[in-house]
Amino acid sequence: MDSTEETRPPRAGVIGLGSMGLGMALSLRRAGFTVAGYDVVPAAVERFAAGGGRGAALPAEAAAGADVVVSVVVNAAQTEAVLFGPGGVAEAMPEGSVFVSSATMDPAVARRLAARLEATGRLYLDAPISGGAARAMKGELTVMASGSPAAFAKAHAALDAMAVKVxxxxxEPGIGASFKMINQLLAGVHIAAAGEAIALAAKLGLDLRRVYEVITGSAGNSWMFENRVPHVLEGDYRPLSAIEIFVKDLGIIQDMARAERFPAPLAAAALQMYLASAGLGFGRDDxxxxxxxxxxxxxxxxxxxKGT
Structure with a gap:
């Protein structure tokens, strides 16, 4: 390795520049990475370029020469396409580089994707995230990660740039995905419970802002009640996290629970409310x-x- 290679800034590719991925890409830039970003929505790439990043026309272009490729897409199918589909990153990544997968997915699928990529001489880190868009922009996410020691070592600087807690x-890949699904079970049930509570309060004719004030200082409060009920009070359903996310995630939980012969009635009931919400046309709303x-x-x- 020559001295130029030793002293060059670390390189990252970010695939998916939505509400989470954009913040993660900009956090990497602030930490000194040279970052190329790709998204299926051209306007998202333009926003990233306006923030000083380099836009890419294909995932493979963003991954070329990268030490770390961070994938911030929605699900397992999109992750597989990013890796192995036309214009995918697997062949473009240098050998020994690491793919950091932040999508929420079935742990069995995470293990399968990891094995397929690692057979090519690249590393795979199963690294779902939590924290929301505002914390992504500040580099203050929580990452639930699992993978080989080599994958952790290669991704260390990038994880430090994007997260306050790793x-x-x-x-083994798949462990991180399992932890994320436990988080999603709780998050989905808590949001549904918050919606049920605030709607019942409305049916009873209560002052909803006083309900929020009282409950957030009481034992029945939850992080999701405190965070989501203001959206209801303001009538602001812009999708910071969409209904369809929990249609997907609670569906995965039901599949996992069935495979383990494990009863999950609260998650099942919450899933029905998200399915009903999607059926009413709210799927892409908050x-x-x-x-x-x-x-x-x-x-x-x-x-x-308000308009959504």
Whole structure:
């Protein structure tokens, strides 16, 4: 390795420049990485370029020469396409580089994708994320990661740039995905419960802002109640996290639970409310829209929605 190679800034490719991926890509830039970014939406690439990044026309272009490729797509199918589909990153990544997969997926699929990539001489880190768009922009995410020691070592600087807390959960891909699914079970149930509670309060004719004030200082509060109910109070259902996310994630949880012969009735009931919300046309709206579904079913009146 010559001295130029030794002293060059680390290189990263980011695939998926949505609400989370954009913040992660910009956090990498602030940490001194040279970053190329790709998204299927050209406007997202343009936003990243306006922030000083380099746009790419294909995932493979973003991955070429990268030390680390961070994939911030929605699901396993998209992750597989990013890796092995036309214009995918697997062949473009240098041998020994690491693919950091942040999509929420079935742990068995994470293991399969990891084995397929690692057979080519590249590394795979199973690294789902939590924290939301605002924390992504600040480089303050939580990462639930698992993979080989070599994968962790290669991804270390990038993880430090994007996250305030990196949980190293094991040396096999799939463990991180399992932890994320436990988080999603709780998150999905808690959001549905918050929607149920605030819609019932509306049906009872209570002052909803006083309900929020009282409950957030009481034992029944949850992080999701405190975070999502303001969306309902403002009638603001812009998709910070969409209903369809929990249609997907709670569906995965049901599949996992069935395979393990494990009862998951609360997750199943919450899934039905997200499915109903999607059926009513709220699928791409914020997941707080589950409260609107309760309201429509019961005749409760919530604050009028703004344009979504």
């Amino acid at each position: 949980h190293e959960l094991g040396d 997941d707080a829209s589950v409260a609107r579904t309760y309201a429509l079913l019961s005749g409760a009146t919530l604050p009028e929605p």
